[in-house]
Structures are given as structure tokens and as C-alpha cells.
Amino acid sequence: MDIHQYMHTLGRQARAASRLIAAASTKAKNTALTAMASEIRKRRAALIAANGKDLAAARAAGIDQAMLDRLTLTEKGVDSMAAGLEQVAALPDPVGEISDVRQRPSGIQVGKMRVPLGVIGIIYEARPNVTADAAALCLKAGNAAILRGGSEAIECNRQIATCVHAGLGAAKLPKSAIQVVNTTDRAAVGELITMPEYVDIIVPRGGKGLIARISSESRVPVIKHLDGNCHIYIDDEADPAKIVPIVENAKTQRYGTCNTAETLLVACHAAKSALPAVAAMLAAKGVEMRCCAKSLALLSAAKIANAKLVSASEEDWHEEFLAPIIAIKIVSGLDEAIAHINAYSSAHTEAIITENHSNAMRFLREVDSSSVMVNASTRFADGFEYGLGAEIGISTNKIHARGPVGLEGLTSQKWIVFGNGEIRS
Numbered sequence: 001m002d003i004h005q006y007m008h009t010l011g012r013q014a015r016a017a018s019r020l021i022a023a024a025s026t027k028a029k030n031t032a033l034t035a036m037a038s039e040i041r042k043r044r045a046a047l048i049a050a051n052g053k054d055l056a057a058a059r060a061a062g063i064d065q066a067m068l069d070r071l072t073l074t075e076k077g078v079d080s081m082a083a084g085l086e087q088v089a090a091l092p093d094p095v096g097e098i099s100d101v102r103q104r105p106s107g108i109q110v111g112k113m114r115v116p117l118g119v120i121g122i123i124y125e126a127r128p129n130v131t132a133d134a135a136a137l138c139l140k141a142g143n144a145a146i147l148r149g150g151s152e153a154i155e156c157n158r159q160i161a162t163c164v165h166a167g168l169g170a171a172k173l174p175k176s177a178i179q180v181v182n183t184t185d186r187a188a189v190g191e192l193i194t195m196p197e198y199v200d201i202i203v204p205r206g207g208k209g210l211i212a213r214i215s216s217e218s219r220v221p222v223i224k225h226l227d228g229n230c231h232i233y234i235d236d237e238a239d240p241a242k243i244v245p246i247v248e249n250a251k252t253q254r255y256g257t258c259n260t261a262e263t264l265l266v267a268c269h270a271a272k273s274a275l276p277a278v279a280a281m282l283a284a285k286g287v288e289m290r291c292c293a294k295s296l297a298l299l300s301a302a303k304i305a306n307a308k309l310v311s312a313s314e315e316d317w318h319e320e321f322l323a324p325i326i327a328i329k330i331v332s333g334l335d336e337a338i339a340h341i342n343a344y345s346s347a348h349t350e351a352i353i354t355e356n357h358s359n360a361m362r363f364l365r366e367v368d369s370s371s372v373m374v375n376a377s378t379r380f381a382d383g384f385e386y387g388l389g390a391e392i393g394i395s396t397n398k399i400h401a402r403g404p405v406g407l408e409g410l411t412s413q414k415w416i417v418f419g420n421g422e423i424r425s
Contacts, residue, residue: 001183007191010146011198013176014119018144021177022116026093028171029140033089036167037082040132043163044078050155051128058152066256066322070126071152081132081160084384088136091388094407095142098416106425109418114411116142118200121192122392123214125150125206131160133383134203135178137392139168141410144177146199148192150206151184158182193218203405205393208320223405225370225396227320228258229346230378233337233363234274235354236267242353242375247278249377250351252285256322258394259349259371259381263317263327265337271295271330276302279328283307287324290316294330317344334359338366345369347396349381370396370403 021029040047051073058071073081094114101111120143124130131147138145149157161180168175181188193202196219204214208227215222232250234243250261266275271294279299282289283306290312291299299309316327317340331337341350351373352363360374371381381404383391388406395401401409 001185003183003185003187004191006183007181007188008195008198010179010181011119011192011195014144014146014179015198017174017177018116018119020174021139021144022095022118022142024142024173026095028173029093029142030089032139032167032171032173033085033136034167035170036132036135036164037085037089039163039166040078040082040085040160043159044075047073047078047128047156047159048075050159051153053155054128054153061152063152067126067152069254069256071128073128073156077129080384081129084129084133085136087384088140088407091140091407093140094411099413101418107420107422111416111418112413113416114408114413116411119144119146119198120201120203120392120410121146121148121195121199121220122203122205123148123189123192123210124204125210126153127205128153128156128160130205131157131180132164134392135160135164137388137407137410139173139178141407143410144179146179146181146192148181148188154184189214190217193220196220201410203393223393223395223397223401223409225258225346225348225394227346228260228348228394229263229318229320229344230259230261230349230381231263231265231341231345231351232261232378233265233331233334233341233350233352234267234270234278235334235337235352235356235359236269237356237359238267238270238274238353239355239375240274240277243274244277244281246351246353246375246377248281248285250379251282251287251326252324253377253379255324257379258320259378260322261326261351261378262319262321263329263344265329265331265340266295267333267337268294268330269333271298275299275328275330276304279307280304282326285324287326290325290327292329295328298330299328320346334362338363342366342368348394349373349378351376351378370394 097114165175202220204211288308347369349371383404391404
């Protein structure tokens with residue numbers, strides 16, 4: 001296969017399809033989405049079987065457990081994928097929405113209209129559900145998409161692509177509106193990110209190395225986050241009943257996700273009462289604790305059964321572990337917690353556990369991350385949980401889109417003017 005020719009063919013087809021999708025009715029787009037969901041449920045067995053082939057190949061290749069976790073598609077995962085498509089179909093269509101209309105002294109009315117971005121290239125590893133999520137969001141937002149999934153999920157992605165194309169066909173929309181790159185050749189990525197004549201936005205989802213490479217080499221604007229070094233801060237006015245459940249869910253529900261907590265900060269006045277209980281839970285789950293000097297001394301003295309206590313290094317405060325490991329630091333209070341987070345965080349998601357409203361509001365205002373939470377698990381930083389139906393990814397960019405990127409993040413606004421014969425004097 002001539003990769004350059006193949007990718008440019010996909011690009012030309014996507015650009016042509018984007019004009020048709022931008023003009024498609026809400027009814028047509030929703031028909032396509034519900035038909036995709038129906039097809040996914042119908043092909044459940046085929047999807048699970050294809051995923052089994054991908055998993056077998058991944059294990060044979062020695063892929064790590066975090067990647068295998070992201071790659072696995074269960075029956076529940078198939079149902080969630082279909083439900084996500086239906087939830088996107090149920091969302092209001094942002095395309096054509098007019099806002100901020102105001103009368104000017106000249107007599108004209110000036111406002112904004114929400115419009116599609118055009119063609120979106122999405123590059124992702126492992127998670128096969130991204131194929132359906134990306135197709136749904138791009139389509140509903142009036143965009144064409146070129147989807148390049150990881151080689152480790154190729155069999156499952158091909159099956160999902162079949163479901164997506166069946167849905168587009170049911171709505172009489174062009175199948176080239178959503179194209180899944182049908183090659184595992186890595187040269188396809190290099191082509192996709194250097195075709196600004198066909199592609200308007202690149203969204204990478206995957207490991208830090210992949211995203212760093214794309215951010216560096218792309219000639220197309222990129223919506224991305226590099227990693228998820230997420231923090232939980234236990235304030236000295238935290239409700240003891242909330243501490244262990246929140247930390248347990250944020251750290252141990254899944255280890256291989258970008259919204260998993262990687263660092264725990266504890267106010268010094270709360271540490272003696274709160275930290276041993278948290279550490280006992282983490283020890284029972286087999287989580288290694290990389291501790292600052294103060295937390296190491298406190299927890300060593302507590303003699304917690306099966307506790308894996310290690311002295312933290314400077315690198316640990318920067319680390320996204322994606323494993324049963326957490327960094328722990330006792331801080332003087334809110335000021336030091338905020339300073340630590342803003343110094344070491346990847347600007348993804350942070351949470352405070354507190355009953356003090358002033359402290360909560362300071363944390364929300366002063367922590368410079370794309371999602372900031374009060375008394376909730378960092379695992380909620382997700383498009384589905386935020387009511388977006390699904391997400392195209394998490395953005396730590398400060399312009400255009402930030403946090404979970406849903407429909408609005410896949411559109412932009414243009415200025416519109418209504419006149420009645422006015423001329424500028």
C-alpha cells in the first residue's frame with residue numbers, strides 16, 4: 001500500500017463529505033446515531049470475538065497491563081458504547097445555534113453562530129470504544145472524521161467501523177464522513193498530521209510519548225493533554241466519612257486511566273487522624289505508597305499490615321504512575337497544597353475534600369487545571385459523567401476547548417450580522 005496516496009485519498013473524501021455533513025439535518029444525524037447503536041448491539045458477539053483476537057495478539061506482544069485494561073471490551077462495554085451513541089443523539093444539536101445577538105448604534109444586529117470545525121483527525125491507542133465515541137461526537141457536531149486507532153485494536157475497530165457505516169447508510173449520509181484508517185502502518189499517522197489542506201484539527205488520545213510526538217510534528221492544530229497527574233487534597237476541615245471512599249475510588253477503581261489520582265496531599269492537622277485509615281485501605285488493595293519524610297514517619301509508626309511504604313523522590317511528584325502506586329505528601333495547609341499542585345500537576349484534574357466553603361472556593365479558583373472538584377472522585381472527569389454523551393478526549397489546552405471535549409468543543413463560532421440596508425458612515 002502507498003501510504004501517502006492512501007491517506008490523501010481519505011483526506012479528499014473526508015473534505016468532500018464534511019460539506020455534506022455540515023449541512024445535514026439534526027434528524028438525519030440522529031437517525032444515523034441510533035442506527036449505529038442498534039448495529040453495535042446486534043454485532044455484540046462479533047465485537048467481543050474481534051476484541052479477543054486483539055487481546056491475544058497484545059498479550060503475545062508483551063503489552064503491559066495498563067494497556068490491556070484499556071484494550072479490553074466487555075459485554076458491559078458494548079452496552080455502554082451503544083448507550084453513548086444514543087445519549088449523543090438525544091443531546092441538542094449545537095450546529096447553527098445563534099447566540100449573543102445585540103443591536104449596534106448603526107442599526108445592524110451582531111451575533112454568533114456555532115459551526116462545525118470541518119475534518120477532525122483522531123489518533124488513539126488501545127480503547128476500541130473511542131471509535132464509536134469519536135464517530136458519534138464528530139457526526140453530531142457536523143464534522144467528518146478520520147479515525148486512526150492503535151494497531152493493537154485493529155480487529156475490533158474494523159468491526160465498529162462496519163457498525164458506523166451501517167448507521168450512516170441508514171440515514172443516507174456519506175460513509176466517507178467517518179473513515180477508519182485500515183492499516184497498522186505507523187506512517188499513516190505522519191501523513192494524517194501533515195495534511196492541513198484536508199484536516200482541520202488533530203485529537204490524539206494515548207500515551208505521553210504518542211501525544212508529545214504529535215504535538216511536536218503536527219502541521220494541524222492539536223487538542224490534547226499529555227498525561228494525567230491528578231491530585232486529591234485532604235483539607236484539615238474534611239469530613240472523615242468522605243475521605244476513604246473518595247480516595248479509594250479515585251485511586252483504585254481503575255489504575256490505567258488519565259483521571260486516576262496519582263498524588264495525595266494531606267493537611268498536617270488532618271494527617272494523624274485521616275492518613276492511617278487511607279493507608280490501611282491502600283495497603284489492603286496492594287497499592288505502594290511513596291511518601292514524603294513526614295508521612296513516611298507517621299505511617300511507619302502506625303504499623304499498618306501489608307503496607308508498602310517507600311521514600312518518595314522528586315520525580316514521584318511529577319509521575320503519572322498508571323499502576324497501583326500513589327505519592328503521598330503532608331502539607332502545611334491549603335496554600336502549600338495549591339502551590340504543590342500548580343507546580344507538579346499536568347493540569348488535568350484535581351480534587352479537594354473539605355467542609356470549609358471558603359477553602360473549597362479558593363481551591364476552585366486558584367488551582368490551574370482543566371477540571372477541579374470539591375468532595376468528589378477525580379474519576380468523574382469524563383465526558384459521559386459530565387453529561388456530554390461521550391468525549392473526544394480531555395484537553396488541557398487553555399484556548400478553544402478545555403477539560404472533557406464534547407459537542408461544543410468540536411465546533412467553533414463565527415460572527416453573523418443582520419442588517420436592513422445599513423451602510424457604514
